[in-house]
Amino acid sequence: MTTFPTERAVRTTPEGLLWEPGARWVRGRRGEVTVVDSRRPVLVWEPDVPVPLYAFPREDVREDLLRPAKNPATGTHTGSRIFYDLEVGGEVEENAAWTFPAPDLAGHIAFEWFGRVGRGPDHWYEEEEEIFIHPRDPHKRVDALASSRRVRVEIDGTLVADTVRPVLLFETSLPTRFYIPREDIRVDLLFPTGHHTGCPYKGTAEYWSWRDGAAVPPNIAWSYPDPLAAVGPIRGFLAFYNEAVDITVDGEIQARPVTPFSRALSERT
Structure with missing residues (x-):
């Protein structure tokens, strides 16, 4: 018999991040180019930020579109020191992606959302529904x-x-x-x-x-x-x-x- 948790399956990292595995199929596109395509997203909440974001296993990300950031935006995300620029069709989005230092999130890459901060993939989908601004919080009604x-x-x-x-x-x-x-x-x-x-x-x-x-x-x-x-x-x-x-x-x-x-x-x- 399959059992399900009755409480939030949220983990906490030493840096103060909250995260939990997501169950939705998530894709992020820049124009017509799919940058990330994952059935294993992770929802991450940063301290004092009221909305979540997604981080994805590296193997679900088009890493060939990422370049080491020329001007890393250190200090903008909790503890993060490794940032990437996103290059699609000759256009470069600075600091569009990054990694978190938490061991729990090793091997994952997070992305900005264009509709929220003006850079990063500009179309996001959960299953076949387009979503905007930021991921929906599964614990919010x-x-x-x-x-x-x-x-x-x-x-x-x-x-x-x-x-x-x-x-x-x-x-x-x-x-x-x-x-x-x-x-x-x-x-x-x-x-x-x-x-x-x-x-x-x-x-x-x-x-x-x-x-x-x-x-x-x-x-x-x-x-x-x-x-x-x-x-x-x-x-x-x-x-x-x-x-x-x-x-x-x-x-x-x-x-x-x-x-x-x-x-x-x-x-x-």
Whole structure:
């Protein structure tokens, strides 16, 4: 009989890295060239970095495309001293790959993700699904649930949204986000900014800013016009940063949470 672990199979290295074997078939491409093709990826979490990355057995990597880095980016990854430049089609991506010093990860090569830092393979796939920005954390959930709670949003004392048909998005380690139908929002008080961000769990977001008041951070609201299937119910709805607006749920004012976004929002005002 096959048995499975009931707890996270995470290992710790002396350098403070966390890692565990992955079960997904992962490929990374630069343009049309496959740089890595592995059914034995390893997920690695670096200290104080909230998202994981992948490291791969050397035999699953096109090492003929790697060159010893001309300007090694020492200090950018935990304990790493060996970096590689990636050369594909005559174009060189500096410090696109590296090795970790941990004995547990000997024989593995990690890669940057172009969508996150602007270098490295620019297309990544888990099985046949393209993924973006960084690997999905297998210990993180993102659930989008339709609700009948009454949600009101105020910005600088002005009522901007009032709905009884929100979609609540629950994402591990982040506050609940309240996605609201546009029909229930004073969209005339907002304007699109052209700003976009990517999320491996939700897709590509577009943003809106507040028309009145310099004290309100720009890009205060966002929407996913074409979300990934797992969070399909948020399609086209708008959400606001709980950290910078006043949200009331069923008559109860919500405290403004402190999150990794709080500092960036305060610096925008």
